[in-house]
Amino acid sequence: MGTKAFNSKVLKEESRPSIVQRMENQERQKKFEQKQKEVEKEIRQEQREALKQGIRPKFVTNKEKSLRMAEDEWALIPDQHQRTIVHIDVDCFYAQVEMVRDPSLRDKPLGIKQKNLMVTSNYVARSMGVKKSMWIKDAVKILPNLVFVDGSDLTHYRQFSTEISAVAQSFTPNVERLGLDENYVDITDIVGDYISPEYSAIEGHVFGDKEEDRKVLGDPCGCGCLQRLTAGSHLAKKIRQQILETTGITCCAGVAHNKLLAKLVSGYYKPNQQTVVFPWQAHDVMESLKQARSIPGIGSTTFKILEDLNISTVQELQNASLSTLHTRFDEETSKRLKDLSYGIDEGLVRKSGKPQSIGLEDAFKKTSKQKSWDLTSQTHQPAKGRLKQKVKERKPQRLKPKALLNLM
DNA sequence: TGGGGTCCT
DNA sequence: AGGACCC
Numbered sequence: 001m002g003t004k005a006f007n008s009k010v011l012k013e014e015s016r017p018s019i020v021q022r023m024e025n026q027e028r029q030k031k032f033e034q035k036q037k038e039v040e041k042e043i044r045q046e047q048r049e050a051l052k053q054g055i056r057p058k059f060v061t062n063k064e065k066s067l068r069m070a071e072d073e074w075a076l077i078p079d080q081h082q083r084t085i086v087h088i089d090v091d092c093f094y095a096q097v098e099m100v101r102d103p104s105l106r107d108k109p110l111g112i113k114q115k116n117l118m119v120t121s122n123y124v125a126r127s128m129g130v131k132k133s134m135w136i137k138d139a140v141k142i143l144p145n146l147v148f149v150d151g152s153d154l155t156h157y158r159q160f161s162t163e164i165s166a167v168a169q170s171f172t173p174n175v176e177r178l179g180l181d182e183n184y185v186d187i188t189d190i191v192g193d194y195i196s197p198e199y200s201a202i203e204g205h206v207f208g209d210k211e212e213d214r215k216v217l218g219d220p221c222g223c224g225c226l227q228r229l230t231a232g233s234h235l236a237k238k239i240r241q242q243i244l245e246t247t248g249i250t251c252c253a254g255v256a257h258n259k260l261l262a263k264l265v266s267g268y269y270k271p272n273q274q275t276v277v278f279p280w281q282a283h284d285v286m287e288s289l290k291q292a293r294s295i296p297g298i299g300s301t302t303f304k305i306l307e308d309l310n311i312s313t314v315q316e317l318q319n320a321s322l323s324t325l326h327t328r329f330d331e332e333t334s335k336r337l338k339d340l341s342y343g344i345d346e347g348l349v350r351k352s353g354k355p356q357s358i359g360l361e362d363a364f365k366k367t368s369k370q371k372s373w374d375l376t377s378q379t380h381q382p383a384k385g386r387l388k389q390k391v392k393e394r395k396p397q398r399l400k401p402k403a404l405l406n407l408m
Numbered sequence: 409t410g411g412g413g414t415c416c417t
Numbered sequence: 418a419g420g421a422c423c424c
Binding site for chain 2: 114115116117119133135154177178179180350352353
């Protein structure tokens with residue numbers, strides 16, 4: 001891969017961590033570690049008490065530890081930000097595809113319709129007051145000369161979508177597709193190649209920066225996430241450029257140490273921009289959401305139950321006790337919900353089944369009772385249709401709490 | 409607002 | 418198979 005620099009913004013002198021700041025950080029780091037030891041001691045004490053009373057000691061996650069340290073300004077546990085995740089989100093996907101297929105649409109206000117609904121619109125239309133998705137009659141009212149393309153045939157969108165994922169996959173196989181227009185890319189394995197003085201400036205936005213005066217930085221954590229995420233911002237830029245070159249499609253990206261934050265932040269500056277968020281900003285990100293419903297992973301049914309418990313904002317969820325949640329959710333989910341509200345997400349990026357030539361046999365077996373899936377319509381890759389990818393190396397281990405249980 | 413996807417039970 | 422989540 002090329003080592004040439006992109007048009008990276010250079011951090012202003014005064015933004016670079018000075019020696020004084022570094023020393024300050026070290027002190028904070030020391031303080032932090034001290035506090036951490038205290039908390040862990042406390043926890044061990046409680047575990048012993050529990051044992052004495054014949055109760056099975058409660059499992060204490062890193063997150064809970066970090067919660068107990070919350071009064072500390074940097075309630076962060078070192079070495080828990082090891083991954084680097086990029087979330088890629090295509091700008092108004094359907095509209096862009098149509099604009100690439102017919103460039104004359106570029107400068108016109110464009111809407112993509114499916115039945116009575118305009119499912120998306122391009123940015124020209126949006127700049128004229130048309131929303132993302134509206135009833136067609138309403139859209140026409142706002143903008144009579146809105147151009148419509150019918151988007152009920154998804155085949156082109158599918159093609160572009162797999163092409164986009166393929167670009168990401170050319171960097172690393174760890175790509176998870178989410179719908180047609182989103183991809184999670186776990187770049188942990190390759191981000192090290194981009195940690196160098198050449199890439200020491202952050203590419204694109206930092207969450208919360210105001211374009212001009214980007215605050216930052218210093219290294220409040222010290223686990224290396226600052227360097228990894230900075231490098232990740234360059235990789236994200238590179239992936240986006242590659243996508244643009246090979247497909248003509250622009251997209252946004254979010255860079256973070258977990259999927260949740262990467263996704264939440266990827267749309268923060270739109271379109272065709274990218275944003276990185278650091279672990280110590282997790283709270284700010286979560287506070288920028290009002291309703292807990294807008295946390296990915298909290299769907300309508302979960303949210304209804306939460307409302308029953310008088311929990312509807314992110315903050316309320318943060319402050320809810322595990323025992324309250326436990327009245328309506330099982331323990332795992334209760335923890336999961338609290339995790340989410342704090343921007344904590346250990347969910348792994350799961351390789352999406354790129355057909356990768358597994359399942360040929362299955363395909364032949366099933367052809368007899370095939371229900372008119374036209375295998376012929378696919379351009380390359382003969383029999384890739386929709387095989388239940390049962391095989392799927394079950395590599396990505398689900399998180400197993402027991403593994404963390406050693407608290408000696 | 410609906411069709412298609414994945415994951416979990 | 419059904420539920421819950423996502424776009």
